[in-house]
Amino acid sequence: xxxxLITVDPTLAELDGPSYTTAMQHLxxxxxxxxxxxxxxxxxxxxxxxxxxxxxxxxxxxxxxYTLAAFALFIVVLYITIVLNVPINNAITSWKVTAxxxxxxxxxxxxxxxxxxxxxxxxxxxxAHILACLSLGRQTQK
Numbered sequence: 001x002x003x004x005l006i007t008v009d010p011t012l013a014e015l016d017g018p019s020y021t022t023a024m025q026h027l028x029x030x031x032x033x034x035x036x037x038x039x040x041x042x043x044x045x046x047x048x049x050x051x052x053x054x055x056x057x058x059x060x061x062x063x064x065x066y067t068l069a070a071f072a073l074f075i076v077v078l079y080i081t082i083v084l085n086v087p088i089n090n091a092i093t094s095w096k097v098t099a100x101x102x103x104x105x106x107x108x109x110x111x112x113x114x115x116x117x118x119x120x121x122x123x124x125x126x127x128a129h130i131l132a133c134l135s136l137g138r139q140t141q142k
Contacts, residue, residue: 005119009112017104018097028089041081044074048129055136066132073125080118085111 008027012020031037048071055064088111095101 005115009115012108013112017100020108021092021095021097021100021104024089024092025095028093041078045078048074051132062135063132066128066135070125070128070132073121073128077118077122077125080114080121084114085118088114 012023015023048067051067052064052071055061055067058064088107091101091107092111095104101107
């Protein structure tokens, strides 16, 4: 997701309306067909829950705390995505390239502003999960 923010987002921001709409419609379509993104979301949601369950006996451990932080950050990412970005995605998929809504540029700006919050939260969740794994490795070595 960070690569998207660094490379794709600036490119999309420079496109005219029809080019932006075409690019986003393709990105949205390929994210959902096959259902790659929904599948990744399910795995990303289940994985920390399983870890938290397995670590539940030692809630003061670094592994538990990092996993809980990763899960909380993932919930933030999920909220931003489902509640805020997906409605914009749904609108974009219905746009006609030859007759864009008058507020298409504002919707583009709003989507990309949301992505500025979602991407760091996603990266932090990933790093928290790595720290959980590393701290768990250190615990088992003792």
